[in-house]
Structure formats: C-alpha cells, structure tokens
Amino acid sequence: MKRFFIMICLALGISSAKAQVDFNNLDSNQGFNQVDENGVITTADQRRMRNDSLGSNKEIPKGVFGWNVDPLFGDRTPAVVDTLSHMYQNTTFTSGLRGEYNTTGNLGAPRMNRLFIDQSGVGGDFIFVDPYNFVVTPVESHLFTNTYSPITNVTLNSAGNRTNGEDDFHALFAINAGKRIGVGFKFDYLYGRGYYANQSTSHFKYSFWGSYLGDRYQAHLLFSTLHQKVTESGGITDDNYITHPEMFNESFSTDEIPTVLEQNWNRNDNQHIFFTHRYSLGFRRKVKMTEEEIKARKFAIESEKENEALKEKEEARRRMGDDFDEEAFDGKPTFAGRPDDAKIVGDEPVEGGAPAKKEGNEPVEGGASAERIAVTSTEVADSLLAEEQKAAEDTMWMKTEYVPVTSFIHTAEFNNYTRIYQAYQTPTDYYLNDYGQIGPLLGDSIYDRTRHYELKNTVALALLEGFNKYAKAGIKAFAQHTLKHFELPELDGGKTSYNENSIFVGGQLSKLQGKWLHYNIIGKVGVAGDDAGDFTIDATGDLNFPFLGDTLQLAVNAFIHNEAPSFYFSNYHAKHLWWDDVEMDRVFHTRIMGTLNFPKTKTSLRVAVDQIKNYAYFLQTYTNTDGVRTGLNVVPMQHGSGINVLTAQLTQDFKLGILNWQNVLTYQRSSDNSVLPLPTLNVYTNLFLRFKIARVLQCDFGADARYFTKYEAPEYSPLMGVYTTQGNGENNVETGGYPVINAYLNFHIKHTRFFVMFSHVNSGMGNKEYFLTPHYPLNERIFRFGVSWNFFN
Numbered sequence: 001m002k003r004f005f006i007m008i009c010l011a012l013g014i015s016s017a018k019a020q021v022d023f024n025n026l027d028s029n030q031g032f033n034q035v036d037e038n039g040v041i042t043t044a045d046q047r048r049m050r051n052d053s054l055g056s057n058k059e060i061p062k063g064v065f066g067w068n069v070d071p072l073f074g075d076r077t078p079a080v081v082d083t084l085s086h087m088y089q090n091t092t093f094t095s096g097l098r099g100e101y102n103t104t105g106n107l108g109a110p111r112m113n114r115l116f117i118d119q120s121g122v123g124g125d126f127i128f129v130d131p132y133n134f135v136v137t138p139v140e141s142h143l144f145t146n147t148y149s150p151i152t153n154v155t156l157n158s159a160g161n162r163t164n165g166e167d168d169f170h171a172l173f174a175i176n177a178g179k180r181i182g183v184g185f186k187f188d189y190l191y192g193r194g195y196y197a198n199q200s201t202s203h204f205k206y207s208f209w210g211s212y213l214g215d216r217y218q219a220h221l222l223f224s225t226l227h228q229k230v231t232e233s234g235g236i237t238d239d240n241y242i243t244h245p246e247m248f249n250e251s252f253s254t255d256e257i258p259t260v261l262e263q264n265w266n267r268n269d270n271q272h273i274f275f276t277h278r279y280s281l282g283f284r285r286k287v288k289m290t291e292e293e294i295k296a297r298k299f300a301i302e303s304e305k306e307n308e309a310l311k312e313k314e315e316a317r318r319r320m321g322d323d324f325d326e327e328a329f330d331g332k333p334t335f336a337g338r339p340d341d342a343k344i345v346g347d348e349p350v351e352g353g354a355p356a357k358k359e360g361n362e363p364v365e366g367g368a369s370a371e372r373i374a375v376t377s378t379e380v381a382d383s384l385l386a387e388e389q390k391a392a393e394d395t396m397w398m399k400t401e402y403v404p405v406t407s408f409i410h411t412a413e414f415n416n417y418t419r420i421y422q423a424y425q426t427p428t429d430y431y432l433n434d435y436g437q438i439g440p441l442l443g444d445s446i447y448d449r450t451r452h453y454e455l456k457n458t459v460a461l462a463l464l465e466g467f468n469k470y471a472k473a474g475i476k477a478f479a480q481h482t483l484k485h486f487e488l489p490e491l492d493g494g495k496t497s498y499n500e501n502s503i504f505v506g507g508q509l510s511k512l513q514g515k516w517l518h519y520n521i522i523g524k525v526g527v528a529g530d531d532a533g534d535f536t537i538d539a540t541g542d543l544n545f546p547f548l549g550d551t552l553q554l555a556v557n558a559f560i561h562n563e564a565p566s567f568y569f570s571n572y573h574a575k576h577l578w579w580d581d582v583e584m585d586r587v588f589h590t591r592i593m594g595t596l597n598f599p600k601t602k603t604s605l606r607v608a609v610d611q612i613k614n615y616a617y618f619l620q621t622y623t624n625t626d627g628v629r630t631g632l633n634v635v636p637m638q639h640g641s642g643i644n645v646l647t648a649q650l651t652q653d654f655k656l657g658i659l660n661w662q663n664v665l666t667y668q669r670s671s672d673n674s675v676l677p678l679p680t681l682n683v684y685t686n687l688f689l690r691f692k693i694a695r696v697l698q699c700d701f702g703a704d705a706r707y708f709t710k711y712e713a714p715e716y717s718p719l720m721g722v723y724t725t726q727g728n729g730e731n732n733v734e735t736g737g738y739p740v741i742n743a744y745l746n747f748h749i750k751h752t753r754f755f756v757m758f759s760h761v762n763s764g765m766g767n768k769e770y771f772l773t774p775h776y777p778l779n780e781r782i783f784r785f786g787v788s789w790n791f792f793n
Contacts, residue, residue, distance in 0.1 A: 074276030085748030099706030107192030234260030235775025280404030
C-alpha cells in the first residue's frame with residue numbers, strides 16, 4: 001500500500017508540474033546571476049535559453065508511428081501504438097484482457113484460450129511455449145516504431161508483498177536517426193511469487209529492433225531473448241480446500257494448502273532473430289506532407305532560426321565584451337527585403353501598355369512583352385504577394401514520394417528453443433511409467449531436456465499494387481526453405497538428433513489500397529523434403545459501404561490447412577514418457593468466418609464454422625483415490641473422424657452520458673466435447689462511468705465480470721508443459737459456472753496512465769468454484785495498482 005501511494009503521488013506531481021510550470025515566464029530574480037570568464041553577467045533565464053538549443057518555448061514533436069511486419073515478405077501494416085487508458089487495468093492479467101484464457105492462477109502462468117477461433121500456436125513445432133504466448137510473441141505481433149522525438153515508456157503493475165505478490169514491469173525506448181532509421185529496445189520482467197504454494201513464475205525478455213525505410217531499400221531486424229522459469233505444483237491435492245473448507249478441522253491460508261508436487265520446475269530458454277529486406281524499382285512523384293510531418297518541419301525551421309540567433313548573439317557578446325547591451329541587441333530591427341541574389345527579369349512596364357521589345361540595345365516600336373506584369377494598384381500588388389506566398393507555402397509542405405513498382409525480397413528467420421523439466425522430488429507411484437535414468441540427476445529426480453531450432457529463408461518477387469491506375473492488385477511469387485533440428489535424450493546419457501528439410505513454393509494476390517474493397521489471398525505447398533504434400537491457403541477480405549450515415553463493414557476470413565502435427569506428437573523421450581515414430585496423419589482444418597462491424601451502433605457480430613479431420617491432441621489419465629493421484633500418463637492421440645465447431649460472438653457497447661456498458665458474448669458448440677471440449681457460453685461485461693476531474697484527469701470508475709458455463713476444461717500437465725484433454729471418464733472434472741468480478745478506478749492525465757483495483761471482489765461468495773483449470777484455484781481478493789509513463793525528450 002505504501003508503494004502504491006508513493007507511485008501515485010509521483011505520477012500526479014510530475015503531471016501537475018508539466019501542466020502548471022512555464023519556465024519561460026519565471027521571474028529572473030528567482031534564479032541566481034553568474035559571471036563568466038569574460039566578466040559577462042547572465043541571469044538564470046538567459047543561461048537556460050542558451051543551454052537549450054531547442055528553446056523551451058517550442059513544443060517537441062511527439063509523433064509516434066507503429067507498424068507490424070509480415071513474417072513472410074516483410075510487408076508493413078500500420079498499427080496503433082497503445083497509449084489509451086481504457087482497459088489498461090486488465091493488461092496485467094495472464095487470463096487475458098477480457099478473461100478469455102484458462103490459467104493455473106498466477107501471473108505468468110501457462111494459459112490456454114477458451115475461444116477456439118482465437119487459439120493459435122506461437123512456437124511452431126515447439127509446442128512447449130504455446131502456453132506462454134503473452135511473452136513469446138510472434139514476429140507479426142511485434143510493433144516497429146518511427147518517432148519524431150525519442151520516446152521512453154515505463155510500466156509497472158504490482159500487487160501483494162515480497163512474499164506472495166506480483167510484479168509486471170516493462171521498459172521501452174525508441175529513437176530515430178533521421179527519418180529513415182529507427183531503433184528501439186524493450187525489457188519485460190514478470191515475477192509472480194504466488195499466493196499458493198509452489199506456484200512462483202519468472203519471465204525475463206529482452207527485445208531489440210531496427211528498421212531502415214529508404215526509397216529503394218528497406219530492412220527490418222528483430223532480436224529477442226527470453227528466459228522462463230515456472231514452479232510446478234500439480235494443483236492442490238483436494239478441491240474441497242476451496243469449495244468446502246468447513247470439511248477440515250482447521251483453517252488453511254492459501255499458501256498452506258497442500259499441493260501435489262514440490263521442487264518441480266519447467267524452464268524455457270528462447271532466442272529469436274528475424275531479418276527481412278527488399279530492393280524496389282519504381283519512380284518518384286510529389287505529394288503533400290502529413291500534418292505530423294508539417295509540424296516536425298516547422299519545429300526544425302524554428303530550431304534552426306533560434307540557433308542562428310543565439311550564435312549571432314554570442315559572437316556579438318565576445319566582440320563587444322562589457323559594452324554589449326543584450327536588450328538593445330534583442331530589440332534590433334531585422335530587414336526582410338529583397339534577397340541579395342534576386343534578379344530583375346524583363347523591362348519595367350510603361351504607362352498605357354506593355355513594354356517594347358529590344359533587339360540588342362535598340363528598342364523596337366510597338367513590340368509587346370509578357371515577361372513582366374504591370375502593377376497598377378495596391379489590390380493587384382496584394383494579390384500578387386498572396387499568390388507568391390501561397391505558392392511558396394505549397395512547395396514547402398510538399399515531399400517527394402518514391403513509388404515502388406517491383407520488389408526483390410529476402411526474409412530470414414532463426415528460432416532456437418530449449419526446454420528442461422526438472423524435479424528433485426516425485427510422489428510415490430505418481431507416474432505410471434519409469435523408463436530409466438535420463439540426465440544428470442539420480443533417484444526419483446527428473447531432468448528431461450529437449451532442444452529445437454528452425455531456420456527459414458524466403459525469397460520473393462513482387463509486383464506491387466497501386467503504381468498506376470491499372471494496377472488494381474499486388475502479386476507475389478515466393479520460394480521458402482526450412483531447416484528443422486530436434487534433440488531428445490537417450491537412456492545412455494547421450495542424445496538423438498533429428499533433421500528435417502522442406503521446400504515450399506507459393507504466391508499471393510492482394511488489394512490493400514482503396515476505401516471500399518480489400519482482399520489478401522496467399523497459398524503455399526510443400527514440393528520437396530519432409531513436408532512435401534503439406535499445403536495452406538489463407539484468405540481475408542472486407543467490403544465497406546455507407547449505411548445510415550456511417551460505414552458498414554463486412555469482413556471475411558477463411559483458410560484451408562493440410563499439415564502434419566508437431567514433431568513431438570510422433571517423437572518424445574523423457575523419464576516417465578516415451579514414444580517414437582508414432583504414425584500421425586495430416587490434420588485437415590478448414591474455417592470460414594464472417595464479421596459484421598457497424599461503428600454507429602457500436603455493434604460487431606462474428607460467426608465462424610470450423611471443420612477438422614485428424615485432430616491431434618494429448619490425453620492425460622491418472623487415478624485419484626482420496627486426493628492421492630497415482631498412475632499419471634500422457635499419450636498423443638489423433639481423432640480420425642471429423643469435428644465441427646460453430647462459433648457466434650456478439651460485441652455490443654452502450655453509452656448514455658457518462659455511463660458506459662460494454663459486452664462480449666460468445667457461443668460455441670463442439671460436435672465432440674470428449675476430444676475438443678469447449679464451454680457453450682463465454683460472457684464478458686464491463687460497466688463504468690467515464691468523467692473528468694478538474695477537466696484534465698480522465699477517470700473510469702466501474703466493475704467488470706467474466707463468466708463461462710461449466711465444461712470439462714483441459715488439464716495442465718507439468719510433465720509435458722502443455723494443456724491436455726481429460727481422459728478419466730466419469731471422474732473428469734468440470735470448471736466454470738462462477739463469475740469473477742473486479743472493481744477498478746482507471747486514470748489518464750497527459751502522458752501518464754494509472755489504476756487501482758480490487759480483483760475478484762466476490763471471493764468467498766456463491767459456490768466458491770473459482771477454478772479455470774482443474775485443481776488450480778484462482779487468487780482470492782487482491783488489491784492491485786499500476787502506472788505507465790510516456791516520456792518524450
């Protein structure tokens with residue numbers, strides 16, 4: 001609590017200082033006078049202006065532009081830089097912005113999306129990082145930046161204390177070296193000590209990026225490294241500690257509730273390098289600058305003028321010494337007459353007509369000249385001056401734009417993953433199988449290690465859209481080579497390596513410009529190597545048309561994927577799990593999804609139909625006798641028959657004055673819940689008041705809730721580090737049917753966002769079944785706070 005009040009006071013102090021203090025208007029007597037080596041006396045204001053070449057009376061440009069990069073071609077897609085305060089209080093939750101993820105309860109814990117259409121893998125074949133997609137982010141989710149001035153962002157979200165609290169810290173810095181080169185780095189640190197025993201998590205991530213945006217040559221570089229350590233508890237031994245605490249003779253605090261596992265950890269270390277560049281052939285044309293570019297140009301012109309004036313003043317000061325009169329110098333009039341290099345063209349007009357032309361030095365009678373205009377009145381002179389000024393301004397705020405026609409593209413991506421499951425203690429008979437000693441640890445200890453790296457190289461030739469009025473679409477053709485390497489341990493202490501090589505070819509047809517219609521179709525097929533025969537086709541499109549004074553958008557997203565499951569479904573070696581060369585058929589997955597958006601009524605409707613054949617999943621089984629679990633086993637499975645999934649999602653917001661009510665309702669139906677379990681209904685609702693305090697401090701005051709109907713939710717397996725389908729038949733456990741409510745105050749002033757919150761305010765009420773994942777209870781009522789600063793300098 002003490003830390004919270006300190007942080008809030010700092011935020012308010014900095015913001016109010018920015019709002020109230022104008023250093024240019026300070027009385028010079030409030031500073032001190034100083035005598036330099038030449039005997040010149042200066043006031044504090046004079047020194048301040050001299051030392052700051054920008055001048056504190058000019059506003060620093062704060063334009064920040066962001067974009068995402070396509071991992072295949074390096075195409076840029078504009079993205080919004082997150083500076084809004086709305087929903088900021090929920091960004092710290094591992095369960096997602098709207099509570100759509102199942103988790104094991106702690107900050108930084110593994111998670112899985114309950115909404116099937118939003119499920120996605122981030123590790124490719126390395127399935128062990130998929131539950132950590134909040135820190136292991138794909139290339140297409142990274143935000144590249146271009147800034148008019150350096151920007152720094154520091155974010156801290158915190159809860160609890162040094163024993164059981166949570167800290168979510170992020171630091172970002174981005175800067176440009178000219179308008180072409182942009183670089184930045186970001187540090188992410190998530191540390192969840194855990195309110196329950198054996199639950200702590202820590203994630204360290206460092207990212208660096210750079211971009212060069214020239215006319216003909218463009219390049220993007222992204223590097224990130226990540227270290228993850230998650231303590232595994234296996235869940236609590238008996239759910240009744242939460243749902244029916246009266247059954248026990250004594251009361252237990254959350255950190256005293258016994259867990260299945262102790263001294264068990266999952267560790268992941270990942271390194272990622274992405275580089276894409278292209279060379280384009282095209283032509284140049286003149287276009288008008290954007291408002292942000294004009295603002296930056298004016299800032300540069302004013303800075304240059306002020307620097308010249310300061311330089312001239314310093315020269316006069318050195319030249320005149322004690323005789324220098326600063327007030328007289330500042331009040332000296334300036335002459336803005338005709339430039340020295342101005343030239344007179346043509347003869348002066350004569351009264352009554354145009355001037356006579358000349359041959360050599362002799363005038364020619366009756367000749368007419370249109371070289372100069374006769375200025376016969378003040379109105380004509382003013383009109384000419386206005387036209388000249390407008391022409392000069394129009395030219396000043398124009399820029400030369402390079403229009404690429406053809407691009408030659410190369411993209412390289414390298415991903416390196418290592419996972420270690422380590423345990424110093426294992427309960428008796430907890431695992432069904434024991435395949436022998438693996439790794440350096442003896443006895444019942446576990447040291448399961450696997451490694452995977454992947455190298456992709458893609459070359460493409462692109463004919464770009466929009467270089468003339470007949471080029472209505474862009475076309476690309478590409479070829480891609482992929483090298484995959486896997487390492488698994490052996491019983492003799494060695495390891496077995498597996499290498500896979502594949503070659504894909506494909507193409508893209510896209511129309512991204514224009515206002516009404518956009519589409520993007522891309523396909524590829526494996527023509528050689530281990531993935532020969534795999535193919536994917538992805539298509540997106542949207543149609544926008546006016547309706548009731550606004551724009552109605554109909555968007556379509558569809559795909560056909562025919563791909564082999566991850567390598568680890570066929571091969572895996574561990575102390576208690578072992579399979580080799582399991583025959584797995586290709587998974588055939590189709591989807592068609594339509595989305596209807598109408599901003600005027602704040603309505604969005606999304607409907608999707610999925611069909612999956614040969615669905616691959618992991619099945620976990622064990623025996624639970626009086627809270628003691630034994631005979632645990634995990635096996636890879638494949639469902640040969642087809643599975644159909646229907647999804648319908650309605651997003652509807654309401655606003656009445658300062659009252660806001662936002663809702664997301666999702667209906668799902670799986671044709672086989674024993675293989676692909678999904679909750680029938682997911683609900684998120686947010687009711688809040690939005691108002692301003694003293695006309696500068698924006699405030700959101702409200703409460704939000706998330707809820708889903710009961711279903712046999714996937715279990716989390718520490719041994720595999722992934723979510724698995726329950727395989728215990730009648731003993732399967734259901735979760736859901738319990739709302740989680742948070743109450744919050746969210747603030748925004750200038751470049752600062754901060755919030756205070758009580759999460760899970762309804763803890764202890766109702767049926768107390770607050771489990772998202774079987775046997776992993778949620779945290780009880782917790783006070784949270786967070787603050788995020790943006791600095792421009």
